Amino acid sequence: MKNNPRKLLVTGGAGYVGSVVGAHLLAAGHQVTVLDDLSTGFREGVPDGADFVEGRVQDAAKVLDGSYDAVLHFAASSQVGESVADPAKYWHNNVGGTLELLDAMRESGVGTLVFSSTAATYGEPASIPITEDAVTAPTNPYGATKLAVDHMISGECAAHGLAAVSLRYFNVAGAYGAYGERHQPESHLIPLVLQVAQGRRDAIAVFGDDYPTPDGTCLRDYIHVADLAEAHLLALDRATAGEHLICNLGNGSGFSVREVIDTVRRVTGHPIPETARPRRAGDPAALVASAQRAHDRLGWRPTRTDLTDIVRDAWTFAQSLGEDAR
Numbered sequence: 001m002k003n004n005p006r007k008l009l010v011t012g013g014a015g016y017v018g019s020v021v022g023a024h025l026l027a028a029g030h031q032v033t034v035l036d037d038l039s040t041g042f043r044e045g046v047p048d049g050a051d052f053v054e055g056r057v058q059d060a061a062k063v064l065d066g067s068y069d070a071v072l073h074f075a076a077s078s079q080v081g082e083s084v085a086d087p088a089k090y091w092h093n094n095v096g097g098t099l100e101l102l103d104a105m106r107e108s109g110v111g112t113l114v115f116s117s118t119a120a121t122y123g124e125p126a127s128i129p130i131t132e133d134a135v136t137a138p139t140n141p142y143g144a145t146k147l148a149v150d151h152m153i154s155g156e157c158a159a160h161g162l163a164a165v166s167l168r169y170f171n172v173a174g175a176y177g178a179y180g181e182r183h184q185p186e187s188h189l190i191p192l193v194l195q196v197a198q199g200r201r202d203a204i205a206v207f208g209d210d211y212p213t214p215d216g217t218c219l220r221d222y223i224h225v226a227d228l229a230e231a232h233l234l235a236l237d238r239a240t241a242g243e244h245l246i247c248n249l250g251n252g253s254g255f256s257v258r259e260v261i262d263t264v265r266r267v268t269g270h271p272i273p274e275t276a277r278p279r280r281a282g283d284p285a286a287l288v289a290s291a292q293r294a295h296d297r298l299g300w301r302p303t304r305t306d307l308t309d310i311v312r313d314a315w316t317f318a319q320s321l322g323e324d325a326r
């Protein structure tokens with residue numbers, strides 16, 4: 001049990017990241033209420049021991065009262081491709097929803113927020129590793145809405161003394177016990193390759209093998225979801241009234257698409273056929289975080305940095321899902 005257990009609202013706590021962070025918050029002795037509309041999350045994703053309110057972030061005022069100490073805000077629409085096809089959905093849900101949440105927090109006197117931001121706020125990086133001072137030029141509506149929310153939060157901190165930390169995740173991966181990645185449709189590389197291993201897909205598409213990287217495929221920074229969860233607990237403790245702290249969360253080292261596929265082959269024993277495809281527009285050659293600020297300001301260091309461990313945890317979770325739950 002922690003020294004200072006807090007009463008926390010976790011929006012999006014039935015989704016992938018929110019469920020894992022929620023489980024860590026409960027293990028640390030905090031009291032957790034999950035607010036989730038189950039639009040992309042799952043009832044069984046709500047961590048054991050949390051209270052559950054099925055509802056929208058837009059209605060947070062119905063839940064938040066003076067008894068809450070802080071909000072961890074994961075609820076969002078987060079499919080890049082969908083955001084290009086239906087940008088208004090993203091502005092309504094991510095920006096509109098967060099605006100309502102910030103109003104409800106201010107009105108009920110909840111003074112601390114930890115927000116799920118993203119590497120997509122930076123767009124194509126001029127150099128790597130990407131620091132928080134890098135230019136923010138998102139290349140899709142998803143990244144633009146997350147950047148807009150970061151600006152909204154900065155305003156609340158300056159005007160009303162909100163204590164806020166935005167955590168800009170790079171590629172979240174792996175699983176934590178019963179909680180893992182179940183996006184539908186899935187767009188993340190590791191679960192997609194695992195679907196090939198499970199016979200749910202014939203082959204994995206490799207988009208571009210002529211990038212200026214060691215093996216020609218794109219480099220991405222994979223961060224284990226349990227490492228990510230630990231950063232949220234630290235952020236909750238370190239948030240300071242009137243300050244909006246923005247920290248990248250990544251391993252600081254990239255793995256190529258080919259390394260991921262080879263690792264899945266080793267972990268699962270499946271040959272994983274590949275299909276060569278042309279590069280996709282807007283796919284940078286490398287996206288790798290500098291996590292120096294998260295270390296300096298939060299005292300955070302990722303410890304589960306071995307790609308084999310990350311893939312093994314994701315594989316164990318994928319296999320634990322019954323046929324109809326996939």
Ligand SMILES: NC(=O)c1ccc[n+]([C@@H]2O[C@H](COP(=O)([O-])OP(=O)(O)OC[C@H]3O[C@@H](n4cnc5c(N)ncnc54)[C@H](O)[C@@H]3O)[C@@H](O)[C@H]2O)c1
Nearest residue numbers: 012015016017037038039040041056057075076078116172
């Ligand atoms: N997974 C990643 O690699 C990654 C990377 C960067 C940032 N993020 C951010 O982290 C957060 C969590 O991502 P995830 O991968 O767990 O996604 P997810 O889709 O699994 O979880 C999102 C949850 O929010 C809920 N939700 C969505 N809109 C809502 C609303 N208006 N009201 C209430 N609930 C709502 C969904 O039902 C779902 O349970 C998102 O904000 C996402 O943008 C994720």
